[in-house]
Amino acid sequence: NAGVTQTPKFQVLKTGQSMTLQCAQDMNHEYMSWYRQDPGMGLRLIHYSVGAGITDQGEVPNGYNVSRSTTEDFPLRLLSAAPSQTSVYFCASRTKREHSYEQYFGPGTRLTVT
Amino acid sequence: GDSVTQMEGPVTLSEEACLTINCTYTATGYPSLFWYVQYPGEGLQLLLKATKADDKGSNKGFEATYRKETTSFHLEKGSVQVSDSAVYFCALSSGTASKLTFGTGTRLQVTL
Numbered sequence: 001n002a003g004v005t006q007t008p009k010f011q012v013l014k015t016g017q018s019m020t021l022q023c024a025q026d027m028n029h030e031y032m033s034w035y036r037q038d039p040g041m042g043l044r045l046i047h048y049s050v051g052a053g054i055t056d057q058g059e060v061p062n063g064y065n066v067s068r069s070t071t072e073d074f075p076l077r078l079l080s081a082a083p084s085q086t087s088v089y090f091c092a093s094r095t096k097r098e099h100s101y102e103q104y105f106g107p108g109t110r111l112t113v114t
Numbered sequence: 115g116d117s118v119t120q121m122e123g124p125v126t127l128s129e130e131a132c133l134t135i136n137c138t139y140t141a142t143g144y145p146s147l148f149w150y151v152q153y154p155g156e157g158l159q160l161l162l163k164a165t166k167a168d169d170k171g172s173n174k175g176f177e178a179t180y181r182k183e184t185t186s187f188h189l190e191k192g193s194v195q196v197s198d199s200a201v202y203f204c205a206l207s208s209g210t211a212s213k214l215t216f217g218t219g220t221r222l223q224v225t226l
Contacts, residue, residue, distance in 0.1 A: 004157075033213070042118075042203060042216035043158075058213065090157055092214075101146055101165065101207065103214060105157035 002026055004106035006091050012112045013081040021076040021109050023091030030096040032074040033058070033103070034066065036087040043090065049074055050096070081113045116141045120204045120217035127194055127224050135189040135220045137204035145208035147180050147187040152201045161202070194224045
């Protein structure tokens, strides 16, 4: 049982390049989310999904795309990287079972855009 | 909208000292409240939670009580250890189940 896995752990991009951050979970969780963590700002929600085929925007969605074709995977796409997207990205998942509140976080991807 | 305010860090304590990290919130309705901990180089882990007013969450010697009248959820520990050095995040969840709103985090450094 690997929990939530993210790849890559580190990535350097040039401005304008595109890439996909991978996230997978093996807990059969319905809910998945992407956050970015910046110094002094805590974690901010980028996009989230409540099930396969359903996604919605969070607090800071601009410049990012997501899709959810399976329960297990929730990739985050950067369409045209900008220095403002330099951050640490965390994927999280949780069950939709009532009264079950814990979100499980992946280890993060540290992205630098030059 | 929802927001969480927590005390600025870093907080530096000697081992066995008492810890309090303040957290206050603004939310519509009746949110659930959480403390998450992030150890160096790792993702966030749930430390404790409280889902209704006057609930006390506790784990690993840490405690926090959901105070609706003061909209607070302060984290406390009576005797910290070096292994408690980490960043602590207060968070709330209201409305849509998958969305968490985080505070900015408080770094705790415990020295011998």
